[in-house]
Amino acid sequence: MRETKAKKAERLKQALEILRETYPDAKPELEFGSPFELLVATMLSAQSTDKQVNKTTRVLFPKYNTPEAFASLAYGELEPYIKGCGLYQTKGKNILAASRIIVEQYGGEVPKDRDALMKLPGVGRKTANVVVSNAFGVSAIAVDTHVFRVANRIGFAKAKDVLNTEKQLMEAIPEELWSIAHHWLIFHGRRTCAARNPKCEVCTIREYCGKYIEEH
Numbered sequence: 001m002r003e004t005k006a007k008k009a010e011r012l013k014q015a016l017e018i019l020r021e022t023y024p025d026a027k028p029e030l031e032f033g034s035p036f037e038l039l040v041a042t043m044l045s046a047q048s049t050d051k052q053v054n055k056t057t058r059v060l061f062p063k064y065n066t067p068e069a070f071a072s073l074a075y076g077e078l079e080p081y082i083k084g085c086g087l088y089q090t091k092g093k094n095i096l097a098a099s100r101i102i103v104e105q106y107g108g109e110v111p112k113d114r115d116a117l118m119k120l121p122g123v124g125r126k127t128a129n130v131v132v133s134n135a136f137g138v139s140a141i142a143v144d145t146h147v148f149r150v151a152n153r154i155g156f157a158k159a160k161d162v163l164n165t166e167k168q169l170m171e172a173i174p175e176e177l178w179s180i181a182h183h184w185l186i187f188h189g190r191r192t193c194a195a196r197n198p199k200c201e202v203c204t205i206r207e208y209c210g211k212y213i214e215e216h
Contacts, residue, residue, distance in 0.1 A: 008155065012172055015154055015208035019184040022204045023191075026183035028134050031057060035110040035135035036067055036102070039117075042127045043095055047086040056084050067108050070099035094122025112136045125163070133179040141169050141178045146189030153193060155210030156185075 003011075029050040032038035037057070044053045060081040064070055070078070075092055082088045098120040102110060110131065111117055117128035129142035141147070143162045147169075151157040157168035173181050192199045206212045 009172075011208050011210075012154070012156055015156075015205045016173065016177070016181060016184070018205045018208070019181070019188060023184050023187040026180065026187045028130075028183070029186075030054065032135075033061070034065070035131060037061055037065055038135045039098070039110055039123070039127070039131050040070070040095055042130045043098070043122050044082060044085045044088075044091055046091070046127075048084075052084055056082055067099045067102040067110075070096055071103045091122065094120075097121040098123065110135070112138070114138075114140070125166075129166075133182065137179075139175050139178040141166055141173070141182045143169070144186065145195075146193075147182060147185045149195060150185045150189045150193045153198075153209060153211040154205065 028038075030038065030041040030045060031054045032041050040060075041053050041057050044056060063081075064073065064078075073096060075096060078092050078096060079088065082092050085091060101120055102108060106116075112132060114125075114128045114132050117123050117131055118125060126142045126144055129140040132138040133140040133142065143151070143166045148162055148165050151165055151169055152159065156172045157165040159165040159168055169181075170178065188205075192203050200206050200209075200212055203209065203212070
């Protein structure tokens with residue numbers, strides 16, 4: 001039987017409420033003390049775990065933690081600090097180039113505008129959304145692999161790509177919840193709804209999950 005639009009909206013509303021209750025302490029797991037530190041940490045996080053990035057930045061940030069400090073570095077000076085992160089060579093060059101642009105064009109202040117952020121080397125839509133949301137309090141949904149997987153499994157989205165998943169999430173979730181819902185979905189993806197072998201037997205929202213309902 002085809003689900004009506006009203007029933008789907010109610011199902012997703014219930015799922016969202018339970019995610020809120022399940023993960024009351026959901027928050028960014030990357031460690032940062034400023035918008036610039038968050039930008040660098042998020043750039044380092046592609047194809048790396050937050051745990052590995054935090055291990056890296058705990059050594060890196062006490063030494064260098066401003067755009068000016070990074071802008072004055074040669075790549076060879078930065079490399080030893082970031083070698084533990086995947087794709088570190090590309091990331092390192094992008095971080096240094098972005099730092100120089102922030103110093104030269106933005107007076108050393110990380111831009112608060114997503115489009116401006118996306119013009120920086122190595123900064124895609126996901127990274128820009130993470131920064132505007134967590135550093136500047138702008139409502140945004142950053143779609144990483146966890147958000148993409150969980151959103152499409154539950155039924156908040158039905159999309160084959162990240163951009164359309166983001167757009168559909170923005171339609172399905174009230175704007176005032178975008179930023180925190182992003183963290184609920186990440187926590188659920190990391191703790192329960194794994195890519196392989198999701199723990200459906202202990203999932204708090206399984207009765208509201210489109211994929212679980214479909215298979216059972």
